[in-house]
Amino acid sequence: MDHPMSQLELFSHVHKTNHRLEDFIDKKSKRVHDKYKASIEFNYGTDRDDQPEFDPDSWINAVNGPSKGCIYGFGPRQPVSHVLGTPASPRRSILAHDIMSNEDANKLKSELASAQNTIEENNERIDNLTxxxxxxxxxxxxxLRDTV
Incomplete structure (x- = not known):
């Protein structure tokens, strides 16, 4: 395979009996596959090279949103935040290949450095208190010994 496996290819492989062409394990799997595929092809065209590995908005629409904190197709123990990241908007994903501006990256680096300083200061306080x-x-x- 000359490209990474897309979410659709992985889903198809996992949800088909003996991994045959149109033999899905159940109706829901086929419906989700077809709905996600149609959305991807509508948004990006039919050429596989023009399609993303994963489009979280299309996937959420195909599976009708999260259920009990999980997203169908990613296993029962994968919470939404693991699949879609923890973005500000629940419909945006770090897996959607968003490009972060240098300004945003620098801001995050600054926040990280500040948090690391706070952690170091707190560790010193803990050591002193200990x-x-x-x-x-x-x-x-x-x-106590003198009293006894």
Whole structure:
């Protein structure tokens, strides 16, 4: 195969008996496949090279949205956030090959650096509190021993 397997190809492979051409394991699998395929072809054309590996909006429409916090076709233990990422909008996905601007990337880097500094400061506080607690415990043991 000269290209990565698309979500549609993977879904077809997994949801067909003996992986034959039109032999889906159930009606829902065939319906989702056909609806997603039609949406992909409508949005991107029939040439496989022009289609994305995965289009989350088309997939969500094909499966009629999440059910019990999961998205059909990704297994029962895959929450929506694992499939679609954790974007600001529930219909946008980091898997949709969105291009992040340099400004956004720099902002995220700055936020990450700030968070790392906060973590380091908190770790120092924890270390200091641990030392103080050990000192108090030692003093408490001495006082208790003297009292006894």
């Amino acid at each position: 030392v103080r607690l050990e000192r108090v415990e030692r003093n408490h043991k001495v006082e």
